Amino acid sequence: MARGTIVVDTNRCKGCELCTTVCPQQVLEMANSYNTRGYRPVLLVDPEGKCTGCTICAVICPDAVLTVYRLPAIAKAQRAPAAMALAA
Amino acid sequence: MARGTIVVDTNRCKGCELCTTVCPQQVLEMANSYNTRGYRPVLLVDPEGKCTGCTICAVICPDAVLTVYRLPAIAKAQRAPAAMALAA
Amino acid sequence: MTSIELAGYDVVYRRPEALVNTTTHYCPGCTHGLIHRLIAEVIDELGIGDRSILVAPVGCAVFAYNYFNVDGCEAPHGRAPAMATGLKRSQPDKIVFTYQGDGDLAAIGTNEIIHAAGRGENLTVIFVNNATYGMTGGQMAPTTLSGQVTTSSPYGRDVELVGAPMRVSELISTIPGATYVVRRSVHNVANINKTKAAIKTAFQVQMQGLGLSLVEVLSTCPTNWHMTPANALQWIEDAMIPVFPLGDYRIADAVVPLTKRTRGGQ
Amino acid sequence: MTSIELAGYDVVYRRPEALVNTTTHYCPGCTHGLIHRLIAEVIDELGIGDRSILVAPVGCAVFAYNYFNVDGCEAPHGRAPAMATGLKRSQPDKIVFTYQGDGDLAAIGTNEIIHAAGRGENLTVIFVNNATYGMTGGQMAPTTLSGQVTTSSPYGRDVELVGAPMRVSELISTIPGATYVVRRSVHNVANINKTKAAIKTAFQVQMQGLGLSLVEVLSTCPTNWHMTPANALQWIEDAMIPVFPLGDYRIADAVVPLTKRTRGGQ
Amino acid sequence: MAKELWKGNEAIAEAALRAGVEAYFGYPITPQTELLEYMAREMPKYPGRVFLQAESELAAVNMVYGAACGGVRTMSSSSSPGISLMSEGLSYIAGTELPAVLVDIMRGGPGLGNIQPSQSDYFQMTKSLGHGDYHALVLAPSTVQEAVDLTYESFELAEKYRTVVVILADGAIGQMMEPVELPPWRETLTEAQRPDWALRGAKGRPHRTLTSLNLTPEGLEQTNLRLQARLATVQRNEVRWEEEMTEDAELLLVAFGTMGRICKTALRAARRKGQKVGLLRPISLWPFPEQRLYELAGKTQHILVVEMNAGQMLLDVQAAVQGRAPIDFYGRMGGMIPLPDEINEQIDRLMAPPISQPELNQSGNGYHRHAAAAAVASRA
């Protein structure tokens, strides 16, 4: 089980790619298919379970598309500073 | 002959008394009669020829009522600093 | 909220309650949406969603009232601070905030913001500076940068002819009634978080009745800048910040404790 | 001019040519007339009477165009800087100046002056601050002092409710396009002379195309202040100057030589 | 209650206070300023009510817009140039279907004009208070008492129809003193009484939105149809006028506001001379009493419209009369007021047939023109 994961509200993603540019684990990619609004949404491609649930992708997303999850214990110990305000 | 003198454009004076408050020689008084606009105009009352032509009265007059005269020689020597810009 | 629960995981980030569960009309990558989200998060955190009233501008954010779970209305172009004044004066227990673009606040509506500040109205103003008129197709704004090509400055903004970019925070901070005036940016995660903290302080200033609070946010317009969203963020850093330095332009004495508390509270 | 010659005497002061040979409608002791005279003297000294255009305000000075021997027109309340912009842009060889009260410039017309400054319009603005709306019978202006009783602040201006007096020179001086921004007063002879020097510099700034010049002049309204003219001058010194400190608020580098020259030339 | 002598501007302000106005926003302008000044003095005496001098009329109307969004009784007042500055805001208020009251104490125009009484905002007020399809309900008092009564009622009308109600008077009514009986004090609204569209914070209910924007033509058409339907109701319910001696009138005077009352003096003088003159004085200028005028036009020989302007209500008269009687106009402008003797001169002229009049005939002081029916046909 990865330390973190995300859920993409696919039909609300506008494919702006901003989250992909900031993810420290580089586990985000643009899909090749289109969503109902005609955009290519982002995908979590994390076969190795690298996502830390750091929330950085969610912080930069202009469209509040992402929900971020973290394993409880690990979450407490390794919170990234950038995410702190948002987790409050 | 006094060093200076003034001419009051009597019908244009509004009797505000400002000139009387600033004349260093105290030679200005308000008339007891009224001008055509219903104001009591200022008068030069200078029997002793004290007016220096310093222009101070004219500088403060809001209604450009006063013309100031000075004897040429004296004028050059004794120009008051306050009047300089105006005499330019 | 609609976010799903995942067995074994805690939710560490989810859409704020105060943000309506819908898709905005903003262009992909436009940071209007991001700033909306930050405001919604602050409203949630302060628990003021049921007594807040938004005054939306004329500009790309004209539909902002559709995106917040708070009461909202729509001002004529530039007049949001006057409308907000009418609302706040007659309902002083409400939290009234305006959301305004640079055309709206820094061009047609400069008078209204200056006098709302002058009167020290208890209002919060979120001022979104994207250096252009987004909604009407990218004309020159007072905040357009020197040399920037827009549809109404096709040869680049000529400072000789139309003056230097207008610096709103600098201007408003000279007015005593504006007690909290800061400039922030959303070009990266660190600055996004700082922006959110400032927005929170701005609302708290109003909650304490300390006067007008204004947060200027440097924001992108990828569409009219003709850039990718990522390049647009970069352009904020490279081109806008040198002209519009980030920082605190006025923090009145009464407001200082609030800024401390917000920082500490994070 | 009409002044008489006196045998043996030199005329050391006479009405300026640029002042129309008529009586103004101003109340006795009102310093609007005095400021008019200073402007007229400057126009004479600079020899620009035949290429100057005045934009009069709505306010007590609404008839100012009747008092200057220069072409003149009348702007809607507060819009003089916009009208002047239209005149100057289409006739750049003319010297265009506005004469505006504090209601005109600091209330309804704040947007126009800020953006004229923002664009660096080559205009000269004489801003007459008498802390009230003279023409309409003495209502509160943005520049009305704290506690000052007016017909629309009958219990005294309450800073808590309507904010502190607006400081125009401070505000405008933050705008780069306004290259010469100073505050002067006409409450005594020394200050009258300084005011005149500033007005002269302001016109010279325009003649050299250096941007917007603004001279704020603290002025009396004996009628609505309910004071004698002499007491009104004293009130400027006692009550107004502490709130509106005299001084040079912005002298752009390019303007500095002009201020030296003007001083030297006196 | 005993009558008191009140100045029009102050009486209107007092009537608004008694009607429960909670928020007043305005900007000084002659000849309306006493109204603002009265509010400045009186409003602070009532807790929870707001007086604020705005930085401009533009700001004032948008403060009213804001307060109105909250379901608060609110108003502004101004005079002609100030009203022009409000037109965008008023159009927004109309498009958002909000109630608000506006007092216009008209002065001479166009432009800065002067501060004398005039009726030259008739068109602005009845036809196009800004862009878009809407009308305000426009009420024109001819006495200070009527100004009080109409102001008092205006708030209810505004709320009932979710519309802007304008009290349209001229400087004469603003400045004159007359005996007045003041209406009783009305309570301001409690929270529970606030309208169900008001923005008061989304506590325990979904959030609400007030806007004049609708990007789809279909949607905006619906807004407009709703607006027009409401205006049609106003047209059915709120037409007001006064008549004097119309039964046997061979010449019908039509005049509103100050001009309406001045015409009464002329009417009486004419009747003393045996001339059968009547008067229709529209009180609601929008909706205009077109139906009644149409009826009266069928019974009279001639219509004379008198205004303190170049002939603005005249157009509504023409449209209502539909050719059933010839229409003449007499007016004065720029703050000049047609006095009874001038009007009687016109009456004498018109009642001495045959009438033959050039279109624009500036003889003596006044500005008169023959405006309709036969005359139109005979124009070049």
Next chain:
Amino acid sequence: MAKELWKGNEAIAEAALRAGVEAYFGYPITPQTELLEYMAREMPKYPGRVFLQAESELAAVNMVYGAACGGVRTMSSSSSPGISLMSEGLSYIAGTELPAVLVDIMRGGPGLGNIQPSQSDYFQMTKSLGHGDYHALVLAPSTVQEAVDLTYESFELAEKYRTVVVILADGAIGQMMEPVELPPWRETLTEAQRPDWALRGAKGRPHRTLTSLNLTPEGLEQTNLRLQARLATVQRNEVRWEEEMTEDAELLLVAFGTMGRICKTALRAARRKGQKVGLLRPISLWPFPEQRLYELAGKTQHILVVEMNAGQMLLDVQAAVQGRAPIDFYGRMGGMIPLPDEINEQIDRLMAPPISQPELNQSGNGYHRHAAAAAVASRA
């Protein structure tokens, strides 16, 4: 000269350039913005000409006012809400008797409304472009070519009558492309050609003053009489309209601008069906072709006014027709445009007697009402 395909907004801008406009001041607003953007691109190419984006429409109109004081050919353009903000300034320009040209590319209202084509500024433009007694000369093109021609001519008209001339079009004309033949380039004025009232510096002559202020009612009345006399001349000289198949028309369509041309399609369809339908398309909305309409009303059975609004020109039609024919109205609002099939439906309805129609009848899509004659009499 060969025809080129031009977008309305840009063609108007180019026509103004060719007419010698020297100073343009404006503020962006859809659906007019291309006009401003075209000026931004082209003006800098001509030395001595000025393009300036103002901080608001309020500033823009006053920049125009300033430039006009100098006897300079000047103009602005905007769309409905922006025009509302100009009303004070326009009233000043009128009161100062200055020439200026204004283009209004109308959109849906009231308030912010939307950016679809509409004709809902008719009242604002023809009746009260601000406070006070005045009218602008209002010209309504129905094609891009006509927009070009009228714009080109508008500057001369403005100068001849010292008045504001309005080019009133809707978003459809602003946005559409049509083949256009452009007029020749005209020189801008030399210093010697400047009008003798222009403020150009008091060199070798007494100083001049331009103002709309006159504190004495007698003085302001004179200004107004001068203004009215000039407007009367305009009414004599400048009435323009187009007619199609009016000779034998049993039903007369009256429509302007885009609506006028759409009615032509309906007219042709009706004629193909053997219905005797004609069209009067007013081109000058002020002065309105009332005389011609009065004549035609005497020859037709029925009049149908069609507008992209709730019935504004309708009032002028009613006033002109004077009951000589029944008048019906069909309109759509909020950016909806009556298309030929809807109009033909109305024609069919009206040409199948007997007519009996409730006052406000919202059936199907459109907004129609029976507006005059018998109907008025039968109202409650």
Next chain:
Amino acid sequence: MHEEIIISGFGGQGALFAGQLLAYAGMDSGKHVTWIPSYGPEMRGGTAHCTVVISDEPIGSPMVRNPSAVIALNLPSLDKYEGLVKPGGVLVYNSSLIERTVARDDIRVTPAPANAISMEETAPLLEGKPGDARLANVVMLGALVQATGMLPLEAIEAALAAHLPQRHRRWLGPNGHALRRGASIAEAVAL
């Protein structure tokens, strides 16, 4: 009855207040009244006048061209209104400031030395200083009311008592005197 009165003088001579007194008195006597001030082109100072109509009937025009009674407090006012008084009307003028006489013989003319009377009546309250002209308006009003008989003098007195601003309270007595002296002048003229 139907009276149309114009009261005119320099700004500061109290023409407007005299008119208000008349209007109050008329109202309190159960009449219809209107009071309307008129602004000259001057922004401050200049002349001030008001029109008062008192009538048994509801009042149509509050403005009049040909008043039935005029009070002229100064020469410009006399010049302006002398010719306008309705035949049979009353003209009261301030003979303290106006030296010329009135030519018309179809109206009743009452010269009243209002300033002089005011000086006499005000002097006692001005502690040694000479009297001033502040009561001239009331003297004239007394003369007018008496000359026309439009209202009982007591009505004016009551209006004075009710409407003299608080800060001028101590002037109530002298005002009453001034009013009566004005009335007695008119009486004398009428005899």
Next chain:
Amino acid sequence: MHEEIIISGFGGQGALFAGQLLAYAGMDSGKHVTWIPSYGPEMRGGTAHCTVVISDEPIGSPMVRNPSAVIALNLPSLDKYEGLVKPGGVLVYNSSLIERTVARDDIRVTPAPANAISMEETAPLLEGKPGDARLANVVMLGALVQATGMLPLEAIEAALAAHLPQRHRRWLGPNGHALRRGASIAEAVAL
């Protein structure tokens, strides 16, 4: 002749430009023409369409409810306009993006695989990258012009040569090809 054409697609598919080409070609062939764009409620993106009228007579309404010819570049456009085409009219749709067929049998329907053709025609100029859909609009226009015969194909070619923006000059050749290929599809269908 009198043709009323609607061209509709996603923003970016070039519907408006295709309409302009048609208008230019019509004008240069001596016809009366109008071109009018139509805005959806979307502020950006969404659908874009335009109406072109080409006629021997001066044009009345530039808007039409029932076009004589329609180009549908995407499915929403087909859904919207399929039912509106005048009986006897022509409907050309982009079969690369639209999988369904058209039910009406009172109009002439031409499916054209416009994206596919565009890919083929653009690939050579895109240096190794796969082709893109930028010429789909011109393919469709070719098909429409051929199917209706409203104008000679050469007129469109000339319009392309005259009005293709300078920066797209190198695409002139491929545009011509795309146009002809569109035309030949329509020809095939017609046979």
